[in-house]
Amino acid sequence: MAELEEDSSLMERFNMLMDHKEERMEEKENWNIINEHVVRPIREDLCKADWSVDSIQRCVGVTRTNGSSCTVIGLKEGERYLEDWEVGKVRVLYPSMSPMSHSCIPNCSTSQNPDFSLTVRTMRRVERGEELTISYTRLFTGRLQRQRDFMQNWFFQCSCPRCVDVTDLGTNFDTIVCRQCGSSLLPNQTNPEAVWQCLQCGDRLDPDQVVQLEQILERELEEAPTDSSEERIQFYERFIQNNQKLVHPGHSILMKAKCKLLMAYENPRSRKLMDRKCELCRDLLNLLDRILPGQTEVRGRILYEASAPTFLLLQLDLEEGKIDTDTFVKQLKGLEQRMEECVMCLKGEKEGTYAFYLEEKANKVLKNIKEMIMFSDFLQ
Numbered sequence: 001m002a003e004l005e006e007d008s009s010l011m012e013r014f015n016m017l018m019d020h021k022e023e024r025m026e027e028k029e030n031w032n033i034i035n036e037h038v039v040r041p042i043r044e045d046l047c048k049a050d051w052s053v054d055s056i057q058r059c060v061g062v063t064r065t066n067g068s069s070c071t072v073i074g075l076k077e078g079e080r081y082l083e084d085w086e087v088g089k090v091r092v093l094y095p096s097m098s099p100m101s102h103s104c105i106p107n108c109s110t111s112q113n114p115d116f117s118l119t120v121r122t123m124r125r126v127e128r129g130e131e132l133t134i135s136y137t138r139l140f141t142g143r144l145q146r147q148r149d150f151m152q153n154w155f156f157q158c159s160c161p162r163c164v165d166v167t168d169l170g171t172n173f174d175t176i177v178c179r180q181c182g183s184s185l186l187p188n189q190t191n192p193e194a195v196w197q198c199l200q201c202g203d204r205l206d207p208d209q210v211v212q213l214e215q216i217l218e219r220e221l222e223e224a225p226t227d228s229s230e231e232r233i234q235f236y237e238r239f240i241q242n243n244q245k246l247v248h249p250g251h252s253i254l255m256k257a258k259c260k261l262l263m264a265y266e267n268p269r270s271r272k273l274m275d276r277k278c279e280l281c282r283d284l285l286n287l288l289d290r291i292l293p294g295q296t297e298v299r300g301r302i303l304y305e306a307s308a309p310t311f312l313l314l315q316l317d318l319e320e321g322k323i324d325t326d327t328f329v330k331q332l333k334g335l336e337q338r339m340e341e342c343v344m345c346l347k348g349e350k351e352g353t354y355a356f357y358l359e360e361k362a363n364k365v366l367k368n369i370k371e372m373i374m375f376s377d378f379l380q
Contacts, residue, residue, distance in 0.1 A: 001051055001059055013095045019061030023155045034060050065154050066098035067091040073114055073353060094118045102154070103133035104146060104162040109296055110134055114352040121348065123294030139291075139298060140256035142174040144210060147192035157192075162291065164190050169290045173255070175248035176210060178203050184248065217243060217253045221260075229264050236261035255287055262305055271316060274309035281306035297355050300345025303338050304362050310335055311369070329376045332369060339366040 004011045025031055039056045043049050070092040097110060097120055107126050111119050126132065136154060137146050143163060150158050162168050166186045167175065176185040176196060183200035187207070196205040221239060225231040236257050247254060262280040265273060284302050292298070314331055317323045323331070342362045349355035 001048075001055065010095065014062065017062045017066045017098055019058045020065055020155045021058065021061055024057075024061055024064075031057075062098075063091055063093050067093045068097070068110070068112075068118065070112060070116060073112055092116070092118075096120075097134070100132055100134050102136040102150075102158065104135060104137070104158060104160045105291060105293070106133045106135045107294070108132050108134050111297065111349065111353075111355070113350045115350075119348070119350075123292075123296050135292075140252045140259070142214065142252040143168045144174050144187070144192060144207060145214065145252075148211075151192070166190060171287060171290050172248040172250035173252045173291070174210075175251060176205065176213065177244075177246055177248065213246065214253060217247070221253065221257055224260065229266050232264040233261065236264060250287070255284070258283055262302070268309060271313065274313050277309045278306055278313065295341070295345045297345060297349070300342045300355070300362070301358065303342035303345065304358055304365075307335065307339055307342070307362075307365050310338075325376070329373060332373055332376075336366065336369045336373060339369060342366075 004014055034057065035053070038060060039053050042056055043051060043053075068091070069089050071089045097118055100108070100120075107122055107124060107130070109121055109123050111121070113119060120132075120134070122132070137149060141149070143166070147158065147163060150156055166189075172184070174186070177183075178185045178198040178201060180203040181198060181201040183198050185196050185198045185203070185205060187194040188197045189195075193207055196207065196210055197203070220243075224235045224239075240254055240257050240261070243254060258280050262277065262284065265277040265280070268274045268277050281302050285299065285306075288296070288299050288302070311332075314323075314328055314335070318325070318328045339362060343359060343366060346355050346359035346362060349359060
């Protein structure tokens with residue numbers, strides 16, 4: 001508020017943002033907590049009695065519904081890595097980003113920088129007059145949870161192409177396996193309170209039962225061991241295999257588990273493990289093609305993770321006579337194109353971030369591939 005009082009242009013931009021006062025006042029318990037633990041200490045303990053209750057509550061509302069979660073990122077030489085719980089988080093208001101609307105298929109992404117500034121980038125071609133949008137939710141959030149989050153946190157119901165399609169653009173991001181016949185169980189309407197009904201036998205579940213099932217799976221997923229990559233791999237493989245009896249293989253929680261499994265496969269040595277890592281990359285990239293198309297950091301990371309096992313498998317195929325030299329070079333050129341895409345996805349991140357570090361590594365891989373293609377005549 002002190003900044004707003006000193007900067008009239010900032011105040012003008014701030015006044016354009018909604019605080020959803022009426023909706024927040026209906027949350028009586030939360031409204032009273034804010035009055036007791038935020039408004040009163042500011043006015044009394046900080047001696048800011050000239051700041052009205054309404055103005056402080058408005059700042060809280062604007063920050064809640066327009067702000068972004070922010071934490072410390074990036075390491076400088078000599079600094080010790082800290083876990084998220086050690087660092088903590090704050091909520092920050094970025095006036096230039098805050099007016100941007102949400103879409104579950106956004107055309108822009110946001111990335112926090114080590115100096116706490118925020119970068120907004122377009123992820124794909126944006127047509128003249130097209131609204132710039134960002135996503136308010138995490139990638140692996142199913143349709144039902146997204147809709148409930150929108151109402152509880154931002155007081156709106158999303159009607160983007162993903163949310164008006166009960167299959168979430170055919171990804172089955174929320175699809176449950178019917179406990180009676182094993183077919184697909186989906187909501188019979190697009191609203192978040194719709195009953196879920198089996199497409200084959202007609203068995204039903206209410207949405208609260210679906211949420212309860214998903215919460216159980218989320219808690220189970222959080223119990224993954226942290227001691228060794230081998231233990232994590234075994235845990236995630238077992239989790240995916242066992243829970244395909246409960247939810248569709250494309251369900252958001254299983255896709256989240258696949259992403260964690262991919263990162264656990266750090267340096268697979270056998271052909272079987274390298275094939276598995278490449279399969280996980282394909283599954284995740286196919287998902288991104290539908291729900292998050294364009295040049296995104298997560299796409300860049302997956303493309304990078306796929307590069308080493310793909311190259312090693314190509315080498316094995318060539319050595320074992322499964323492919324000839326021409327096919328090897330052709331597929332190597334395909335890998336070159338994917339690594340160029342990887343670099344484009346990671347480009348522009350600030351020094352000190354993991355994406356910046358990964359871009360440097362991806363450029364080295366790309367350089368090696370180009371050199372191998374250049375000297376491919378010697379492979380004949």
